[in-house]
Amino acid sequence: MAAHGAVAGHKQQLSNGMLGFILFLASEVMFFGGLFAAYFIARADSPVWPPLLSPAQEAAGVELHLEFALPFIATCVLVLSSVTIQFGVMAVQRGDRSALIRWLIISIALGLSFLTAQMYDYSQLTFSSGDTIYGTTFYTLTGFHGAHVAGGIIFMMVILVRSMGGQFSASRHEAVEACSFYWHFVDVVWIALFATLYIVK
Amino acid sequence: MPVSGMLRRFRRSMVLLAVALLAIASVSVAAAQSGQPGGITDEAHKMHDLWIFTLIIALVVFLAVEGAIVYCLFAFRKKDDALPKQTHGSTIVEVIWTTIPVVIVVALFSYSFIVLRDVENHAAKEDLTVKVQGFQYQWGFTYDKSDLGTNTKPDATGEFTLLGTPADIPTLWIPVDEPVEFALSSNDVIHSFYVRDFLYKLDVIPGRDNRFVVTAREIGEFHAQCAELCGVDHALMRFTLKVVTRADFDKWVSEQKVTAPASVQKPQ
Amino acid sequence: MSSVAIPRPKSYERPVILDWLTTVDHKKLGILYLYTTMFFFAVGGVLALLVRTQLAVADNTFVNNDQYNQIFTMHASAMLFLFIIPVWAGFGNYIVPLQIGAMDMAFPRINALSFWLVPPAGLLMFSGFLFGGSADAGWTAYSPLARGTGTGMDLWIVAVLLLGISSTIGASNFLVTMFRMRAPGMTMFRMPIFCWTILVTAVLQLLATPVLAAALAMLFIDRNFGGAFFDPNGGGNVVLWQNIFWFYSHPAVYIMILPGMGIISEVLPVFSRKPLFGYKAFVFATMAIGGLGFSVWAHHMFTTGAVLKPWFGFMTFMIGVPTGVKIFNWLGTLWRGSITFEVPMLMALGFLSMFLIGGINGTFSAAEPDDFALHDTYFVVAHIHYVLFGGSVFAVFAGLYYWFPKIWGRRLNERLGQLQFALMFIGFNLTFFPMHLLGLDGMPRRIATYSNDLGWQALNTVATVGAFLIAVSMIPFIVAVVAAFMKPKDQPNDPWEANTLEWWTTSPPPVHNFDDVPEIHSERPLFDLRHGKNAGH
Ligand code: HEA
């Protein structure tokens, strides 16, 4: 197909696949946009934030509040992983595949530790998705993000396997870049999430 | 295909088209009188005027454009094999037929904006307020005897409620010539409080305090029903609005016995 | 006449069934789309006939209230999500690559995936009938109502999600195809209008559909994981659903009409033997509609009292302007043309005259005070069908009659086509015009019964008769199709003396679409070839 694009004489740095992938990311942004909108609307028209609990929930010992420390560390981890994957991309641009593999392994490890931290955080929380709009929005936003992190990790693993199989070179490494784009996107979404859920009062 | 045959087919289908369009046009004109009821409140009258205004503009736009279409079909049908002049467009006309609609819609918007401001007025505190509760699948109307509106002194205290069931449809009483406020509430799903002759409806939304005020000008009984899909028996959420004189209203009220607020709750 | 050679893929043989099941050829996928969506049109139509039968007389008990809610909900869901939205993907799939002189879509496998999501989603949605009842909260699935109802609702949610994914990836596929695969000389502003409308539609799908996905996810969480998004007792917000749903669904109504407008813009010039009047104005108007489409969603929510009415009212009025530009450009195309009335043209004229009504009666609702009376009455139902049937469906048939020779190498019988048009046109107006009056007379939509003393029966009976007339009008169509398939393929490359590239290749086209493409100097390459590239100016 691309061949035909060439016939059509389009000077293009972006390949079709890459363009399609970026468009796909745009739709992902809109998806999270919808979830964020829900959060802000809920927060805007709730008299107090976090909202008041029902007596039943009080009795059940529900508390609507979040620990800051662990998620903050997790955030740093994720940001770091964005850096490491970028090093991987630079490596493959140099044609240094073994460095790419190294960086991929590191990034995957960081991604996994982020997920573990999130799981542990969940287990410590004193409220569930059913406890007022606060709980619902929290678990929905972080949950969907977590799913995307998992997806990103799988993506990186695929790239890892392929590069171990001797694929990718200084001239051909689009999948690697696509993967890094996706990972950065996941990272940016998290920063936005962290800011709204943990910092903005 | 032979041109003559073309023409015959063309005529047949065009006659059909023309007839159908004429029918539509004339019916819409009829709609101008009979289409929308005049309404029984001050607010409704304003909105009805707006409706007529919109309808006239719409009919003009419709007849102009539809007329132009039909005209083209008769005037510019193929006569010979000569290639018609290949006009690709014209900036002037584009500008013209962009501006005219802009003018029209700005006019429409301005008028409807004014009407909107006039009809969405708020209750003075002395006005009669009826608490309307929608529930699956009927209505409850609650009056506060100590708050029965301008023209009477509170003669008693306490609330009374009329609870409808699909079997016996409730009647909502209001006095004529007085502003009456309706305070809408729901504990289950969204309903919509719709009295056709108010030319107005307002949704009854859980967790939201929706109110509106009207001043009825006509005595009589009017059909009304829920206008928001609310489940299986949505169609049965009907009630009757009864507009009466102040005297009849007070008499009716005095016959109502105060009920414990408990019964305001939705019956399970 | 010089031309550019195009590389061919090696074609290989496979058993027919397997071939259709595994095909990644945009033409075969396009045909699969068309068959599937027309099937769901029939299903949705039959459901509509049930609705009409129930409403034919007052206090009817043909179906009970519960069944009624399921029937009209599935009617709309089938017509919108399984017919009108994917049918454009069908036409787009078959036609767009041909019109831009490409060999295929940019991502053939993803293309296959977009299609193969549709039939399972359809089955999933309808399987609700097997699990104690389908979705029944209307196609708008307003909460809290939609939080409460049965399993059918969950199936509906998942189905719509799948369809959303299908059209989102389909959209990016169309965009890349049009950005990257155009033949030499085909600049963006030489693309056929149909491609442009598909392009804008794709952008809308890419940006709006994910938001619907988010809303559906929330609804699903509310229903199955005790979520409180739409539960005021949990601090949630009931109107939130409507805001997010309409943020998607108003742009969605343009997703449902723009490609139809594209088809009209192909047909009118061909049968008026003139170029489309104001090509660029038309393109910009299309973009304007797409843009404005994102700023008007709350016109569906005037009676909630929870939205900024003047703003949304004004933007809604404004959408009439670019749409008007299109209508006038079509008029300008007919003007001083040399018009003939083959069936595609009849259907296109049906669109022109009927969509006009649908547009104007939509504009009534833009005036908030009018909408207070009209909202959720049959007036809105009339609007829906004048735009979606009088508009989109007439366009679908215009497209089918117009491209049938290209896709299937045969031509549909003229007389049967004229008969279908006449019956459909009359039946359509019989069905839906009275609904204006019913709405004005205060008949709410979505009611399973109405009492006799309200005087709504007469007009309802008329509407029901009309509905069955529409159904009958499908019989000549079906006969014409069957008859055509019984004849051998006999169509030349360009039976209509058309303008665009799809008519350059054989009917039907070879696997690789083109052996070569002509030089392209304008948006009407074939016209240029017939009359010389200067005749057009
Ligand atoms: C193909 C689908 C389609 C299209 C194209 C449109 C087009 C428009 N719609 Fe429609 N609409 C629906 C599908 C569509 N709609 C559906 C399905 C619903 C119901 C949803 C539900 O509740 O189930 C709905 C509901 C709906 C409502 C909510 C009604 C209510 O529930 O109370 C409103 C309110 O403003 C509205 C307005 C409009 C407007 C202004 C346009 C405009 O785009 C129309 C513009 C066109 C013209 C105006 C005609 C041509 C213009 C001229 C000739 C120029 C001169 C004209 C003027 C100056 C006015 N629509």
Ligand code: HEA
């Ligand atoms: C593309 C969209 C589309 C189309 C084409 C139609 C087509 C039709 N609709 Fe549809 N309708 C909607 C979209 C559509 N509708 C929407 C969005 C709603 C709102 C739902 C809601 O409130 O949630 C609605 C609601 C709606 C209502 C209101 C229900 C209510 O509020 O209670 C009614 C009532 O009459 C109705 C009737 C019809 C009829 C008679 C047709 C006819 O035109 C159908 C004619 C077609 C056929 C008859 C099928 C063709 C037949 C064959 C292919 C052959 C096989 C069958 C036979 C020969 C019998 N529709």
Ligand code: CUA
């Ligand atoms: Cu209550 Cu419909």
Ligand SMILES: [Cu+2]
């Ligand atoms: Cu809309």
